[in-house]
Amino acid sequence: MASMIFTDCSSSTTARLLPFRRSRIRGDGFFFNRRLVSPFHVRPLVPASLRTSPTVHSSPFATPVISASMAVESSAKIIDGKAVAKQIRDEITAEVSRMKEAIGVVPGLAVILVGDRKDSATYVRNKKKACESVGINSFEVHLPEDSSEQEVLKHISGFNDDPSVHGILVQLPLPSHMDEQSILNAVCIEKDVDGFHPLNIGRLAMRGREPLFVPCTPKGCIELLHRYGIEIKGKKAVVIGRSNIVGMPAALLLQREDATISIVHSRTKNPEVITREADIIISAVGQPNMVRGNWIKPGAVIIDVGINPVEDAKSSRGYRLVGDICYEEACKVASAITPVPGGVGPMTIAMLLSNSLSSAKRAHNFQ
Amino acid sequence: MASMIFTDCSSSTTARLLPFRRSRIRGDGFFFNRRLVSPFHVRPLVPASLRTSPTVHSSPFATPVISASMAVESSAKIIDGKAVAKQIRDEITAEVSRMKEAIGVVPGLAVILVGDRKDSATYVRNKKKACESVGINSFEVHLPEDSSEQEVLKHISGFNDDPSVHGILVQLPLPSHMDEQSILNAVCIEKDVDGFHPLNIGRLAMRGREPLFVPCTPKGCIELLHRYGIEIKGKKAVVIGRSNIVGMPAALLLQREDATISIVHSRTKNPEVITREADIIISAVGQPNMVRGNWIKPGAVIIDVGINPVEDAKSSRGYRLVGDICYEEACKVASAITPVPGGVGPMTIAMLLSNSLSSAKRAHNFQ
Numbered sequence: 001m002a003s004m005i006f007t008d009c010s011s012s013t014t015a016r017l018l019p020f021r022r023s024r025i026r027g028d029g030f031f032f033n034r035r036l037v038s039p040f041h042v043r044p045l046v047p048a049s050l051r052t053s054p055t056v057h058s059s060p061f062a063t064p065v066i067s068a069s070m071a072v073e074s075s076a077k078i079i080d081g082k083a084v085a086k087q088i089r090d091e092i093t094a095e096v097s098r099m100k101e102a103i104g105v106v107p108g109l110a111v112i113l114v115g116d117r118k119d120s121a122t123y124v125r126n127k128k129k130a131c132e133s134v135g136i137n138s139f140e141v142h143l144p145e146d147s148s149e150q151e152v153l154k155h156i157s158g159f160n161d162d163p164s165v166h167g168i169l170v171q172l173p174l175p176s177h178m179d180e181q182s183i184l185n186a187v188c189i190e191k192d193v194d195g196f197h198p199l200n201i202g203r204l205a206m207r208g209r210e211p212l213f214v215p216c217t218p219k220g221c222i223e224l225l226h227r228y229g230i231e232i233k234g235k236k237a238v239v240i241g242r243s244n245i246v247g248m249p250a251a252l253l254l255q256r257e258d259a260t261i262s263i264v265h266s267r268t269k270n271p272e273v274i275t276r277e278a279d280i281i282i283s284a285v286g287q288p289n290m291v292r293g294n295w296i297k298p299g300a301v302i303i304d305v306g307i308n309p310v311e312d313a314k315s316s317r318g319y320r321l322v323g324d325i326c327y328e329e330a331c332k333v334a335s336a337i338t339p340v341p342g343g344v345g346p347m348t349i350a351m352l353l354s355n356s357l358s359s360a361k362r363a364h365n366f367q
Numbered sequence: 368m369a370s371m372i373f374t375d376c377s378s379s380t381t382a383r384l385l386p387f388r389r390s391r392i393r394g395d396g397f398f399f400n401r402r403l404v405s406p407f408h409v410r411p412l413v414p415a416s417l418r419t420s421p422t423v424h425s426s427p428f429a430t431p432v433i434s435a436s437m438a439v440e441s442s443a444k445i446i447d448g449k450a451v452a453k454q455i456r457d458e459i460t461a462e463v464s465r466m467k468e469a470i471g472v473v474p475g476l477a478v479i480l481v482g483d484r485k486d487s488a489t490y491v492r493n494k495k496k497a498c499e500s501v502g503i504n505s506f507e508v509h510l511p512e513d514s515s516e517q518e519v520l521k522h523i524s525g526f527n528d529d530p531s532v533h534g535i536l537v538q539l540p541l542p543s544h545m546d547e548q549s550i551l552n553a554v555c556i557e558k559d560v561d562g563f564h565p566l567n568i569g570r571l572a573m574r575g576r577e578p579l580f581v582p583c584t585p586k587g588c589i590e591l592l593h594r595y596g597i598e599i600k601g602k603k604a605v606v607i608g609r610s611n612i613v614g615m616p617a618a619l620l621l622q623r624e625d626a627t628i629s630i631v632h633s634r635t636k637n638p639e640v641i642t643r644e645a646d647i648i649i650s651a652v653g654q655p656n657m658v659r660g661n662w663i664k665p666g667a668v669i670i671d672v673g674i675n676p677v678e679d680a681k682s683s684r685g686y687r688l689v690g691d692i693c694y695e696e697a698c699k700v701a702s703a704i705t706p707v708p709g710g711v712g713p714m715t716i717a718m719l720l721s722n723s724l725s726s727a728k729r730a731h732n733f734q
Contacts, residue, residue, distance in 0.1 A: 181575075198576060202569030205619070206611045208548075209565060234634050242622065244573045252572070255609065255630060260641065262629040263622060267601050274627065 009326035085346035107360035108137040115145040166360040167193030218250035220347025238278035246284035283324040293329030376693035452713035474727035482512040533727040534560030585617035587714025605645035613651035650691040660696030
């Protein structure tokens with residue numbers, strides 16, 4: 001979990017791009033199946049949460065296309081990840097049902113949790129609930145903190161061999177006495193719904209190759225752009241952060257869609273000069289409110305992956321969650337923006353479900 | 368081979384960035400072994416070809432560091448790939464000899480050539496000669512154009528099992544009736560000295576992972592920057608072209624060295640606006656003289672991977688070779704530049720030898 005820092009947009013200093021701290025989000029996945037989403041594109045639905053917003057176009061999704069560099073006078077369109085994730089879960093529910101009826105197979109996702117971290121337990125519980133909500137079977141193994149690496153590997157091996165399991169997810173972080181890399185490598189590539197296997201990343205990077213799964217959070221970012229009809233091809237896209245789980249695969253995905261990408265990171269001098277050129281910004285660094293309004297080109301589209309707790313005496317919890325982007329300032333400059341929470345966050349689990357479904361379909365050659 | 372086009376820098380039109388055509392260069396690789404090159408860095412030698420040049424610093428390699436954004440009044444320093452490649456071959460010769468004496472093992476490289484393409488035959492001959500020159504054993508299989516895929520796979524399988532072979536290279540292009548991907552995938556990853564396997568590319572893309580081999584041409588580009596003491600960390604680097612064999616891995620390598628990268632390609636609008644921001648440009652698109660002087664920031668360092676034949680009535684062959692960069696114009700703006708020919712070209716085979724040596728060392732756990 002990111003450390004708690006008191007930071008808000010009212011600070012007059014420009015935030016510094018510090019070394020990336022791991023996002024609290026983790027995910028998995030393939031590009032969302034276009035066949036699956038097509039009904040959505042044909043008859044776009046306006047999520048309830050958007051219907052009353054004065055800033056929202058009456059048809060906020062596929063048409064008309066939002067130009068990523070279109071200047072706006074008013075505040076930015078809100079990219080409602082919660083609503084889109086709900087829509088995707090509904091589509092997955094329908095597909096899971098169709099598959100069950102057609103061939104009698106139900107997709108299955110296995111999650112391995114080691115130790116007693118409360119945040120990890122919450123994530124696993126949320127994933128399990130999400131599976132249930134769409135009709136995907138979930139399998140959970142909860143091992144004590146002092147388990148051996150061998151015990152974890154034994155369970156992975158069991159799930160690898162189990163035909164009712166189509167995706168395996170090892171909840172991170174693992175206890176410090178375990179070798180994360182060797183444990184993750186033990187998950188067979190056909191069930192690696194997290195998409196973190198180097199073979200998947202290599203295929204993602206290479207033209208003419210297709211990964212089995214794309215990591216969920218970056219996949220969710222691109223899916224939001226697609227669902228809101230935001231053009232990527234030919235646009236300048238800047239990714240802030242170069243992590244293996246978000247920044248790097250997000251950049252590879254944007255390039256696959258013919259964006260011209262730049263990747264800003266902790267060693268970049270004057271990152272704001274680069275972000276100011278971007279039609280699309282995806283930020284995944286875990287620095288609260290780092291990207292100020294003057295880092296953003298008027299009309300740019302902003303996808304904010306950061307989920308950072310900052311002190312807030314007015315909140316009953318004593319803190320509130322903010323993104324990497326200074327939302328209040330960005331709203332006045334951008335043409336569209338994801339809120340935090342409620343933007344990219346809900347998409348990650350939706351993409352995990354999507355990957356699990358894709359995996360089951362592939363295993364059974366079901367179209 | 369790139370088509371022959373009459374293009375020179377005197378054209379008043381700005382060249383358009385067309386879809387990438389495959390470079391004539393191919394290669395393989397790990398990052399060049401730092402231990403191996405250390406003598407070079409400690410006592411830099413001035414290649415004979417550089418000694419009389421008025422534009423060359425008396426110690427053109429590691430020290431003093433060339434600032435990638437240093438403005439120059441005079442013409443650019445020539446990055447002499449031929450001289451550096453010679454130096455690397457000398458270092459490899461010494462290492463091959465040391466290995467043979469210590470453990471009695473000689474590195475071996477196997478090349479499979481299918482068909483009668485003259486250019487392919489020339490490349491294979493050059494690789495064989497290069498192996499001989501450093502003491503690496505070379506094995507060659509030359510199959511007729513109408514061979515079956517099975518025959519090629521049989522030879523690959525034989526080399527995979529042969530402990531005297533440490534690297535396997537299938538000369539491309541293959542005849543059209545063969546599936547290039549399935550043939551390349553048959554080479555076992557420990558002998559994939561070309562470094563094109565997705566697993567290697569994935570490891571190259573991921574922080575905290577190490578590829579077994581890095582593709583030779585991009586590896587050669589980075590090696591030139593290292594040998595000339597050109598700082599990469601914190602610099603803005605623009606790669607022109609996003610091919611699997613040069614552009615994409617070159618960008619990944621630059622990012623591993625903490626450059627801030629942008630990747631320009633055929634769908635990029637106004638590429639010159641992006642290249643003008645770069646401290647380092649690596650171009651690999653196969654468009655003769657595409658990058659004009661006004662695309663380049665004063666003091667930038669230019670690595671030109673393109674090898675393009677253009678008509679030249681004055682040449683006895685009727686053509687001459689030029690790069691992607693308009694050399695005459697770039698020389699007046701850049702602080703350092705690779706010539707074509709004699710820049711990146713000779714580095715590719717040197718890196719192939721380096722990868723073959725690394726592979727043999729790894730196979731025998733020889734430091």
